[in-house]
Amino acid sequence: MSAGGRKSGxxxxxxxxxxxxxxxxxxxxFLACFALAGSLGTTRVANSWTDGLAGAATVxxxxxxxxxxxxxxxxxxxxxxTPGVLDARPLSEADVAQLLTPWFGSTPQIGELPTPxxxxxxxxxxxxxxxxxxQARLDGAxxxxxxxxxxxxxxxxxxxARAVGGLSLWALGFAVLAIAAVVYLVVSIAMAAHKNTISAxxxxxxxxxxxxxxxxxxxxxxxxxxxxxxxxxxxVAFLGMDxxxxxxxxxxxxxxxxxxxxxxxxxxxxxxxxxLLSARVAVLTTLRRRA
Amino acid sequence: xILFENVGFRYxxxxxxxxxxxxxxxxxxxxxxxxxxxxxxxxxLKMLYLDEKPTSGRISLxxxxxxxxxxxxxxWFRRRIGVVFQDFRLLDHLTAAENVALPLTVAGARESxxxxxxxxxxxxxxxxxxxxxxxxxxxxxxxxxxAIARAVVASPDIILADEPTGSVDPEMAxxxxxxxxxxxxxxKTILFASHxxxxxxxxxxxxxxxxxxxxxxxAGARA
Ligand SMILES: Nc1ncnc2c1ncn2[C@@H]1O[C@H](COP(=O)(O)OP(=O)(O)O)[C@@H](O)[C@H]1O
Ligand SMILES: [Mg+2]
Numbered sequence: 001m002s003a004g005g006r007k008s009g010x011x012x013x014x015x016x017x018x019x020x021x022x023x024x025x026x027x028x029x030f031l032a033c034f035a036l037a038g039s040l041g042t043t044r045v046a047n048s049w050t051d052g053l054a055g056a057a058t059v060x061x062x063x064x065x066x067x068x069x070x071x072x073x074x075x076x077x078x079x080x081x082t083p084g085v086l087d088a089r090p091l092s093e094a095d096v097a098q099l100l101t102p103w104f105g106s107t108p109q110i111g112e113l114p115t116p117x118x119x120x121x122x123x124x125x126x127x128x129x130x131x132x133x134x135q136a137r138l139d140g141a142x143x144x145x146x147x148x149x150x151x152x153x154x155x156x157x158x159x160x161a162r163a164v165g166g167l168s169l170w171a172l173g174f175a176v177l178a179i180a181a182v183v184y185l186v187v188s189i190a191m192a193a194h195k196n197t198i199s200a201x202x203x204x205x206x207x208x209x210x211x212x213x214x215x216x217x218x219x220x221x222x223x224x225x226x227x228x229x230x231x232x233x234x235x236v237a238f239l240g241m242d243x244x245x246x247x248x249x250x251x252x253x254x255x256x257x258x259x260x261x262x263x264x265x266x267x268x269x270x271x272x273x274x275x276l277l278s279a280r281v282a283v284l285t286t287l288r289r290r291a
Numbered sequence: 292x293i294l295f296e297n298v299g300f301r302y303x304x305x306x307x308x309x310x311x312x313x314x315x316x317x318x319x320x321x322x323x324x325x326x327x328x329x330x331x332x333x334x335x336l337k338m339l340y341l342d343e344k345p346t347s348g349r350i351s352l353x354x355x356x357x358x359x360x361x362x363x364x365x366x367w368f369r370r371r372i373g374v375v376f377q378d379f380r381l382l383d384h385l386t387a388a389e390n391v392a393l394p395l396t397v398a399g400a401r402e403s404x405x406x407x408x409x410x411x412x413x414x415x416x417x418x419x420x421x422x423x424x425x426x427x428x429x430x431x432x433x434x435x436x437x438a439i440a441r442a443v444v445a446s447p448d449i450i451l452a453d454e455p456t457g458s459v460d461p462e463m464a465x466x467x468x469x470x471x472x473x474x475x476x477x478x479k480t481i482l483f484a485s486h487x488x489x490x491x492x493x494x495x496x497x498x499x500x501x502x503x504x505x506x507x508x509x510a511g512a513r514a
Contacts, residue, residue: 205370206397207363
């Protein structure tokens with residue numbers, strides 16, 4: 001009599017198919033955690049790169065040009081008159097040499113190399129000048145200077161981040177779809193196996209939503225459990241990755257953000273909700289088709 | 292309460308099982324339905340517990356045309372109709388008490404609210420000591436009495452019975468018949484199908500005979 005009031009025991013359910021779907025939901029939740037980490041991580045890395053590059057530009061006057069000192073001061077004058085430019089200053093030869101060190105090594109002969117002259121430009125981030133206009137003004141004075149606001153790099157970083165983000169979204173979509181599909185399948189099989197029980201419930205006056213409720217409840221918990229399993233595995237994997245501190249120091253911004261536990265919680269909850277919804281749809285469509 | 296107007300019925304594209312059927316069963320009456328095996332008794336009852344729809348004509352139940360009912364309305368109507376089958380149709384994984392409680396459970400009632408009611412029902416059918424026994428460990432007569440308790444536990448207005456004595460010995464059949472008589476005395480409308488004319492004739496209740504898909508004769512009067 002004790003189970004008389006409990007809905008869950010009304011329709012038997014095979015533990016084996018529950019375990020099967022638990023594994024698949026766990027795998028999908030694991031995948032979803034990684035997809036989200038990938039998407040959030042790349043966005044943050046890209047932002048930190050582009051933020052670092054924004055508000056700055058360089059002007060280069062190549063080593064081959066005649067009369068470089070005059071050209072540099074000409075370019076400086078033009079730049080300082082350009083709206084949106086906060087500051088422009090030439091790098092000393094020593095600074096340039098230091099910049100080139102990674103490529104040439106710190107050889108004393110670096111001064112003999114034909115190094116270009118470089119002007120670093122600080123821009124007002126709120127009103128960066130149009131690089132084409134700046135270039136046109138530099139050309140107008142035939143300074144031979146080449147203006148570079150790193151726009152190409154910023155665009156590339158941003159579009160790479162967008163591409164990874166897009167891929168992650170697809171992975172996330174597939175994870176949701178896979179959970180929904182496996183739940184639909186398992187519910188359909190379970191309903192076929194207990195067809196007589198379900199028609200006895202209907203005959204006793206059960207509404208469709210009552211039958212759906214039995215499965216919804218069961219699959220919500222299974223989805224939640226599978227989701228939790230996958231998220232915990234993902235967390236373990238992240239921590240393992242974190243141990244490779246070389247990765248995080250080389251790519252600042254890739255370490256998990258503070259809100260990461262909430263993202264994982266959302267993945268777990270979503271696994272439960274997707275399972276619940278799919279179970280409901282499966283029950284309602286199966287019952288209508290049977291009638 | 293139950294009204295058939297020129298009802299015809301067939302399974303899919305099969306032959307006519309019932310045709311030109313007219314009948315009226317007033318509230319509170321006890322009506323036997325007889326006829327040879329294959330005459331269409333079970334089919335007629337299926338339409339009444341809303342498992343099948345008439346192919347032609349009209350069936351009114353509680354004043355509603357049954358073909359217009361939505362799935363939820365069908366569920367609600369079924370709570371006002373108790374059904375007893377020859378093959379019991381109990382759920383083997385539930386105890387006798389849980390089986391009896393089924394119509395209350397699916398209607399959303401709490402166990403604490405109906406526990407006493409269920410116990411009382413099982414006592415009424417003489418199974419007060421088998422509450423937590425599951426159907427596989429019950430005899431045919433016991434199973435059928437659990438099914439009868441299940442059919443009446445939610446106080447339906449109509450009780451349909453499809454050969455409920457067909458799988459039990461004559462002594463148990465007698466006992467089961469008396470339960471139906473008692474339910475009728477308590478005001479339930481009863482439609483009782485059986486091919487065993489010899490048995491039902493002893494109860495002095497109206498008898499309809501199905502033959503060639505329609506009612507061929509009515510006999511007997513209310514006792
Ligand atoms: N599910 C079904 N599908 C097709 N034909 C059926 C089905 N059930 C019963 N029949 C046919 O309908 C006729 C009436 O059957 P039934 O209503 O069970 O009669 P009874 O209960 O009087 O023995 C029979 O010819 C039977 O073969
Ligand atoms: Mg029959």
